Amino acid sequence: MSKPxxxxxxxxxxxxxxxxxxxxxxxxxxxxxxxxVGPSGCGKSTLLNCIAGLEEVTxxxxxxGARNMVGVPPKDRDIAMVFQSYALYPTMTVxxxxxxxxxxxxxxxxxxxxxxxxxxxxxxIEPLLNRKPGQLSGGQRQRVAMGRALVRDPQLFLFDEPxxxxxxxxxxxxxxxxxxxxxxxxxxxxxxxxxxxEAMTLATQIVVMKDGIVQQIGTPAEIYNTPANMFVxxxxxxxxxxxxxxxxxxxxNGMQVHLExxxxxxxxxxxxxxxxxxxxxxxVLIGLRPENITNPNGDAAQxxxxxxxxxxxxxxxxxxxxxxxxKSITARMRADTKVTAGEGIDLAFDLSKASYFxxxxxxxxx
Amino acid sequence: MTDTSTQRTGDFxxxxxxxxxxxxxxLFALYYLMPLFVMLVTSLKSLDEIRTGSLLGLPxxxxxxxxxxxxxxxxxxxxxxxxxxxxxxxxxxAVPAVLISTFLGAMNGYVISQWHFKGSNMxxxxxxxxxxxxFQVILLPMAIMLGxxxxxxxxxxxxxxxxxxxxxxxxxxxRNYYITIPVELVxxxxxxxxxxxRIFWSIFVPLSAPIVVVTVIWQFTQIWNDFLFGVSFSQxxxxxxxxxxxxxxxxxxxxxxxxxxxxxxxxxxxxxxxVYVVAGKYFIRGxxxxxxxx
Numbered sequence: 001m002s003k004p005x006x007x008x009x010x011x012x013x014x015x016x017x018x019x020x021x022x023x024x025x026x027x028x029x030x031x032x033x034x035x036x037v038g039p040s041g042c043g044k045s046t047l048l049n050c051i052a053g054l055e056e057v058t059x060x061x062x063x064x065g066a067r068n069m070v071g072v073p074p075k076d077r078d079i080a081m082v083f084q085s086y087a088l089y090p091t092m093t094v095x096x097x098x099x100x101x102x103x104x105x106x107x108x109x110x111x112x113x114x115x116x117x118x119x120x121x122x123x124x125i126e127p128l129l130n131r132k133p134g135q136l137s138g139g140q141r142q143r144v145a146m147g148r149a150l151v152r153d154p155q156l157f158l159f160d161e162p163x164x165x166x167x168x169x170x171x172x173x174x175x176x177x178x179x180x181x182x183x184x185x186x187x188x189x190x191x192x193x194x195x196x197x198e199a200m201t202l203a204t205q206i207v208v209m210k211d212g213i214v215q216q217i218g219t220p221a222e223i224y225n226t227p228a229n230m231f232v233x234x235x236x237x238x239x240x241x242x243x244x245x246x247x248x249x250x251x252x253n254g255m256q257v258h259l260e261x262x263x264x265x266x267x268x269x270x271x272x273x274x275x276x277x278x279x280x281x282x283x284v285l286i287g288l289r290p291e292n293i294t295n296p297n298g299d300a301a302q303x304x305x306x307x308x309x310x311x312x313x314x315x316x317x318x319x320x321x322x323x324x325x326x327k328s329i330t331a332r333m334r335a336d337t338k339v340t341a342g343e344g345i346d347l348a349f350d351l352s353k354a355s356y357f358x359x360x361x362x363x364x365x366x
Numbered sequence: 367m368t369d370t371s372t373q374r375t376g377d378f379x380x381x382x383x384x385x386x387x388x389x390x391x392x393l394f395a396l397y398y399l400m401p402l403f404v405m406l407v408t409s410l411k412s413l414d415e416i417r418t419g420s421l422l423g424l425p426x427x428x429x430x431x432x433x434x435x436x437x438x439x440x441x442x443x444x445x446x447x448x449x450x451x452x453x454x455x456x457x458x459x460a461v462p463a464v465l466i467s468t469f470l471g472a473m474n475g476y477v478i479s480q481w482h483f484k485g486s487n488m489x490x491x492x493x494x495x496x497x498x499x500x501f502q503v504i505l506l507p508m509a510i511m512l513g514x515x516x517x518x519x520x521x522x523x524x525x526x527x528x529x530x531x532x533x534x535x536x537x538x539x540x541r542n543y544y545i546t547i548p549v550e551l552v553x554x555x556x557x558x559x560x561x562x563x564r565i566f567w568s569i570f571v572p573l574s575a576p577i578v579v580v581t582v583i584w585q586f587t588q589i590w591n592d593f594l595f596g597v598s599f600s601q602x603x604x605x606x607x608x609x610x611x612x613x614x615x616x617x618x619x620x621x622x623x624x625x626x627x628x629x630x631x632x633x634x635x636x637x638x639x640x641v642y643v644v645a646g647k648y649f650i651r652g653x654x655x656x657x658x659x660x
Contacts, residue, residue, distance in 0.1 A: 054553050075559035087554035091572035100568070101558035148558070 003066060005030045005188045006051065006156055011060035013046055013212075020046050021212045024060070028190070028205060033182050036192045037199040038209035039235070044192045045160055047209070051190060052158050053077050065155055080149035081158040084165060086141045088133035088148075095120075095129040098147045119151045139170045146181070159191040163198065175201060196236045200224065208232045225353060230362035233287045233355060239332075241287045244325040245359065249281045257286060257351065259325045267324070269302050271351040284365060287355035290319065293331035296348040306347050308339055320345070409433060409628035416624050432625035436633055440626050442613035449633055452610035456590060456637075458521050459606055463528035464585045470529070471536020471581060472574060476566050478537070479544040480552050490541060496534035501594050504531075512599060519601035527599055528589045536581050543577040544570060579648040587638050607634045
């Protein structure tokens, strides 16, 4: 492992008596794409502003390169930032917007022109260089904002919800482009979003935050498959993970999971993979992704006949809702599944990727 | 057939409403223009004609001599130099005072709206409070202060008074305008490496044309038309045109020369009139200007 490009140590941020960020510890390597994700008000944008130097920190250290940046003004941190509202300078042309930073830093006019040409070619905004931001569409403004960041060639890029002002289709396009840019430039990026799909698709590392506290740090796969607690399990993934109250009991061939069914009878499933440390018998919440409850396909998966409450065809899949453990749960069926609400259907439960949570603390048990 | 007839009644109704609207507007316009008309025609009449003719009648012989006298010959007390020297006094007071107070107001507004610091709201509240202090209240303290600063009775003293008194309003104008500019703009500029003044000059000033027009018109009108400060803080030789106009009209010696008085009043009012004519449409636009689209 090389030296981290960004490391945040024991960072605290208070606004008066309110603690906004509590004991944040994050480090990323050069070339990493770190996504800070969480519901609004979780402190992710504040954390980004702290990294940028736009907000003072209350305690802790922020190192960019190997240098502690606390107290260093934004302009000396060797960073570039893309804002949610793009924050293009309205009276300057696109070209002037992109070169403003270089002009302020008194970069040679020739170098400015060369870099402007490079970046505008890369982002395909050459025809727009003499326009004002007011004459651009949302997607074009987005590109210009990225151009302004790219032209600086900083150690670290900061993105503050850059796609949330775009319409759905453009957002997906720009997402792909950002990912491509990251791959091509091998840039180190910190990216804030509340959209967990953006987080999953873009990140090499995800930080899930809630109420100013880091809930989990990991690769998208880690976050998705082994969420550290119920909040992460519920927040990441769409439709979100089914969290079903259950009783577990160890037996000779693996662990038995008892689920309450609507009529009072029990559904018992078997989990052969999960460890003994769950104890002999206890109450848990079992977390199953919708794709782990699906059409039976003949293998050893465990099957139960369930009553269908709602059918939602989504084109590529068909989602159905049923009741289990007193909660409505979602199963992801093949698109060609023929079923209507009110009928019964066989569902196969795959417990190999099941997560178990403590009902009281919400923490992961396995 | 019924279709066209109802349409026709509709058209007729619209036309009637429109005619009523125009009649109303013309009436108001006449009402407001009447005094100006009387002043203008009176200033172009000879004294004899004023005495014998009607107030509203057009002059029989157009006579510009009253204008010449008002400009360079009318007596303000013992001196008989007309308005000319005082006109220049007013220009010397108003132009710097307007420029300085507008610039400082822009600075203040920029700081208060975009660079929050402890007590910034308090300072803004105090500045606003300054807008509502009646002129008369500050006359004595200001006189003492000007004396201590050794600029009592000078043009610079009057500039100082007008700048101080105008700051509340100019700050309010610029603050309310700049508060609509998203904070992210400043953040982006900070990351780009720009400092306090660079951001002001490169980003805020270019955005400010509408509000600068509003402020300049407002300040120019206030300062040019000011009488109280002018009469209180000036001495012979530094009096502004409003004070001189008063002296011309109220000098009791000889016959009352209405034509000269009218011409003098129009001369005194011309600069503000000109400012409105030139920049009036920007004034309305600036007052109603909403947020700046990014």
